[in-house]
Amino acid sequence: MEDKKRNEAYNKYIKAKIPKTKPWPSLFNSFWVGGLICVIGQGINDFYLWVFPNISQQTGWSLTLITLIFIAAFLTGIGVYDQIGKFAGGGSIVPITGFSNSITSPSIEFKSEGIIYGICVKMFTIAGPVIVFGVASSMVVGLIYWIISLF
Amino acid sequence: MKTGQKTENSFESKQTIRLKNQPKIIGSYAIVGPKEGKGNFADFFDYVMKNDFFGEKTFEKAERKMLESAITGVIQNAKLQPKDVDLMIAGDLLNQIISSSYAARAFQFPFLGLYGACSTMAESLAIGAVLVDGGFYQNIVCCTGSHFSTAERQYRFPLELGNQRPPTSQWTVTGAGASIVSLQGDGPKITTVTFGKVVDWGINDVNNMGGAMAPAARDTMLAHFRNTKTGPDDYDLIVTGDLGKLGSEILIDLMEDEGITLGMNYCDCGQTYFRRDQKTLCGASGAGCCATVFNSYIIKKLNEGEYHKVLFMPTGALLSTTSSQQGDTIPCVCHAIVVEK
Amino acid sequence: MEIFLDYLWVFLIGGLVCAFGELLIITTNITSARILVTFVLIGVFLEAVGLYDYISDFAKAGINVPIVGFGASLAKGAIGAVKTHxxxxxxxxxxxxxxxxxxxxxxxxxxxxxxxxxxTKK
Incomplete structure (x- = not known):
């Protein structure tokens, strides 16, 4: 009982003691880097629509995202993306490029354990939950729409 | 049951042991990675690696090679032959302490593997000193190391992941240190040993190791001072392992609460390891942190006569990724040894 | 001039979405996997209630490039397929x-x- 009290007091003390970083510089960095990545995406999209005027909006966006995923995977491979991430934080995690980085980085990291047990098994250690949650929630949405459509 | 009988070297509590024969540290060797080689202790290390791979294919193999070359180096430093070594006591941070075991395979010494996380250097020196003091062995090699890249992938995230490190996080040192404990030869003496209890004050933030480990350091320090009837002023240097900037401030506060003031003679290896511009946030950590500082800077200063009595007490966080994912708090331990000129 | 305004919107909205992610990281110390999951779920929700298309009309890449867009396409795909299949x-x-x-x-x-x-990280 006394231990519990002491632990609570200690946790409270630690919380007050932890150095507070100023939020504004990191918020600003993630704002402009994130915004820049989106602008690059828009540029790529406009480029595709200009080169292939006949493709649909949907196809254009798919091509844009695939291009961004490619760029991010490449930057991860040459060891640049983690440095962008260190600087920008959320700015480079939230865009689709962050998703690409979270799949490529464990693949490269665990290459030393072989192709099957290293690259393939560890590929989704970070991004796995994203796909699981995304697909599961889309099924829920689909189910709700299906039930609604019955009436 | 109390027998009322006290042996010559016993203290009030059996936690602290006085070593009658005062085993000496007759050799020491420290090898570090390139980033560590640019830090505050750069001038004292025996060898600085040119890159983190150390000519190997994987980081794990590099860590193993680092331990091997530390052991080779320390044997030369003590002017011994490999056949003179009777026992090797070593540990590291990887699962099943593979780096130490594989290094031991290369040397064919009798081998004791330890896991004390970042406190392993003091733990191995303490056990080595007790075994030598008892007359069971002549020369014992004590060795510990850690590698930033192997620790990072085991405990945290892949190296290439673009995430930010929280402000309380610390940087695992790439480096290995080794000492030889013996009764014959010259060198600083290990006079007293205090083995620590496992202390857990309910911290479960894996990015705040300093906060989790400071209570363990407090517990061992109090026990040591009580048993030996000494205080901070009796030592030229009191040095903890890798509490870091935050953790060492917490320890100073915790000791203040007990009425003990840690003054200028207290320092923390982790806090002082890197230069400020190296951006390691709360400082260095890892088994290699205190191992490399102890086997370079501290031993050299003891030999030069700048320090006469040093209390070396690194802490270790005994968690695993499984325990922290299951929401357990972090149990920590701290072992102390007194080294005198 | 119009294209410049378009890109400005993309920059501002994309930047704000990312800064919101950073705010979550700073205040709650969550890992990047949780950030990604949170934003995917936000996207699924926005699409499911039909708000996403309005935002996407003027935000364009500002909302499509963040992982919110990924969540929205998942939900949009599910809804569309239910309608046809x-x-x-x-x-x-x-x-x-x-x-x-x-x-x-x-x-x-x-x-x-x-x-x-x-x-190795520097």
Whole structure:
């Protein structure tokens, strides 16, 4: 009982003691880097629509995202993306490029354990939950729409 | 049951042991990675690696090679032959302490593997000193190391992941240190040993190791001072392992609460390891942190006569990724040894 | 001039979405996996209640490039497939709509993992 009290007091003390970083510089960095990545995406999209005027909006966006995923995977491979991430934080995690980085980085990291047990098994250690949650929630949405459509 | 009988070297509590024969540290060797080689202790290390791979294919193999070359180096430093070594006591941070075991395979010494996380250097020196003091062995090699890249992938995230490190996080040192404990030869003496209890004050933030480990350091320090009837002023240097900037401030506060003031003679290896511009946030950590500082800077200063009595007490966080994912708090331990000129 | 305004919107909204992610990281110390999951769920929700298309009309890449867009396509795919294929659409819709992105991420990750080696952080 006394231990519990002491632990609570200690946790409270630690919380007050932890150095507070100023939020504004990191918020600003993630704002402009994130915004820049989106602008690059828009540029790529406009480029595709200009080169292939006949493709649909949907196809254009798919091509844009695939291009961004490619760029991010490449930057991860040459060891640049983690440095962008260190600087920008959320700015480079939230865009689709962050998703690409979270799949490529464990693949490269665990290459030393072989192709099957290293690259393939560890590929989704970070991004796995994203796909699981995304697909599961889309099924829920689909189910709700299906039930609604019955009436 | 109390027998009322006290042996010559016993203290009030059996936690602290006085070593009658005062085993000496007759050799020491420290090898570090390139980033560590640019830090505050750069001038004292025996060898600085040119890159983190150390000519190997994987980081794990590099860590193993680092331990091997530390052991080779320390044997030369003590002017011994490999056949003179009777026992090797070593540990590291990887699962099943593979780096130490594989290094031991290369040397064919009798081998004791330890896991004390970042406190392993003091733990191995303490056990080595007790075994030598008892007359069971002549020369014992004590060795510990850690590698930033192997620790990072085991405990945290892949190296290439673009995430930010929280402000309380610390940087695992790439480096290995080794000492030889013996009764014959010259060198600083290990006079007293205090083995620590496992202390857990309910911290479960894996990015705040300093906060989790400071209570363990407090517990061992109090026990040591009580048993030996000494205080901070009796030592030229009191040095903890890798509490870091935050953790060492917490320890100073915790000791203040007990009425003990840690003054200028207290320092923390982790806090002082890197230069400020190296951006390691709360400082260095890892088994290699205190191992490399102890086997370079501290031993050299003891030999030069700048320090006469040093209390070396690194802490270790005994968690695993499984325990922290299951929401357990972090149990920590701290072992102390007194080294005198 | 109009194109400049478009890009300004993209920059501002994309930047704000990312800064919101950073705010979550700073205040709650959550890992990047949780950030990604949170934003995917936000996207699924926005699409499910029908708000996403309004935002996407003027934000364009500002909302499509953040992982919110990925969540929205999952939900949009599921809804669309339910409309055309009925019950089966619940299962096929989400992944069909995002197949390009997921396949690209897996394929390029595999390719670059074969080519490159991990670098130590500086």
């Amino acid at each position: 009925g019950f089966l659409g619940i299962f096929t819709g989400g992944l069909t709509a995002t197949a390009g992105g997921i396949a690209a991420a897996i394929g390029f990750a595999f390719l670059f993992a074969l080519i490159f080696k991990s670098h």
